[in-house]
Amino acid sequence: MSILFMFLILFALLVVGVPVAVSLGLASLFFILMEGIPNIVLLHNMVNGINSFPLIAIPFFILAGHLMNTGGITNRIFAFARSLVGWMPGGLGHVNVGASVIFAGMSGAAVADAGGLGNVEIKAMKDAGYDTDFSVGITAASSTIGPIIPPSLPLVIYGVMADTSIGQLFAAGLVPGLLMAFSLMVMVSWFAKIRKYPKDDHFSFKVLWSTFKRACLPLMTPVIIVGGISTGIFSPTEAAVAAVAYSMFLGLVVYRTLSFNNILKVSQETIETTASILMIVAASTIFAWILTANQFATFFADQLLSFTDNKVAILLIITLLVLVIGCFMETIAAITILVPVLLPIVIQIGIDPVHFGIILILNLMLGLLTPPVGMVLYVLAKVSDTPFERCVIATAPFLVPLIAVLMLLTFIPAISMWLPTMIYR
Structure with a gap:
């Protein structure tokens, strides 16, 4: 009964707009007081929740993304993507997707992608005569590729919560991320045919080579990160530090686009973002501990399996949830x-935790494109000076290919498991 009240308090606090970390902490505190558990347990679990070496990667990946944005790297990436795929019908729509794929290997966050590339992409598409709705919709949808292609916050x-290899998770995300990009480019081609969108420009090896030379060093960032992890040169956490060092090298030494004030500003932004994330992790750790200690996951699994033992049906129920x-x-x-509750169930029905991680993250990325939370939509509403409601409507058609990819990944594990199997198993 106390757990039921804990959930009710959590959802009530979230509905009235209380920050997530505070909501989780207060709901957990209520349970502890109701059950007479010593208060020190709350603090002990919260501290242990963030006392994790892999979590050190979070501030460094965030800082690397901010440094890339501030150092003008996004413009070089956009120009290269434009010369690579801009010649196709609906060219700038394809450029939008291609730039997101490249930037995904640097930032690892959908909101960073939308905020960093969104301004450049939407302005270029508007200037070329593309509809605002189409520009906002494809920018929002392509930003969800960021947390799937490694690195990914x-x-x-998930790797920390599920005690699963982050290296294998990074490897598992590469092919699904490219599949997402392909599905969105198919959607762009369909829109281009229906609305008669123009090609951006004729393909030119000269322009391609010129833009590649300007973007060559930034393009090495994902190679360094993924290559270093897969070859065992450094761990995913150490890869985050390498990404920051390389970003600083490009901004300070090569391009000289970073100043002391720039670095100070992005450091402050990184601290703020990291603090908010770790507050959520700390508060949710005690929440997850309560669920685990009271065998809520076992209870939920028993209830679900008593309803059906069909693997497909269980996967569909979990996906919908x-x-x-x-x-x-x-x-x-x-x-x-969700991980402490759902992971025991998927393991029980024979689903690999690495495979489930990709399904879970892609699933949650769709939430970034839907109200009422929809963080990507809020960012793009501000960037494009478009009402939030209009952004929601503009993004809706692009949910179709993303949901199709989600279903493929859910029921064809080989898509996500092929690469980690080749590298690690």
């Missing part, structure tokens, strides 16, 4: 709450 959090929760809860909080 949500995958780091995560989709709904993703619409109302911030990604990091959703991961830390």
Whole structure:
């Protein structure tokens, strides 16, 4: 009964707009007081929740993304993507997707992608005569590729919560991320045919080579990160530090676009973002501990399996559950709450934790494109000076290919498991 009240308090606090970390902490505190558990347990579990070496990767990946944005790297990436795929019908729509794939290997966050590339992409598409709705919709949808292709902040959090290899999770995200990009480019081609969108420009090896030379060093960032992890040169956490060092090298030494004031500003932004994430992780750790200690996961699993033991049906139920929760809860909080509950179930029905991690993260990324949370939509509404409601409507068609990819990944494990199997197993 106390757990039921704990959930009710949590959802009530979230509905009235209390921050996620505070909501989780207060709901957990209520349970502890009701059950007469010593208060020190609350603090002990919260501290242990963030006392994790892999979590050190979070501030460094965030800082690397900020440094890339501030150092003008996004413009070089956009120019290269434009010369690579801009010649296709609906060219700038394809450029939008291609730039997101490249930037995904640097930032690891959908909001960073939307905020960093969104301004450049939407302005270029508007200037070229593309509809505002189409520009905003494809920018929002393509930003969800960021947390799937390594490096990925949500995958780091999942790896910590599920005690699963982050290196394998990074490897598992590469092919699904490219599949997402392909599906969105198919959608762009369809829109281009229906609305008669123009090609951006004729393909030119000269222009391609010129833009590649300007973007060559930034393009090495994902190679350094993924290559270093897969070859065992450094761990995912150490890869985050390498990404920051390389970003600083490009901004300070090569391009000289970073100043002391720039670095100070992005450091402050990184501290703020990291603090908010770790507060959520700390608060949700005690929440997850309460659920685990009271065998809530076992109870939930028994109830679900008593309803059906069909693997396909269970996967569909879990997918629907995560989709709904993703619409109302911030990604990091959703991961830390859902993993202790759902992971025992998927393991029991024979699903690899690495495979489930990719399904879970993609599922939650769709929540970034749907109200009422929809953080990507809020960012793009500000960047494009478009009403939030219009952004929601503009993004809706692009949910179709993303949901199709989610279903493929859910029921064809080989798509996500092929690469980690080749490298690690």
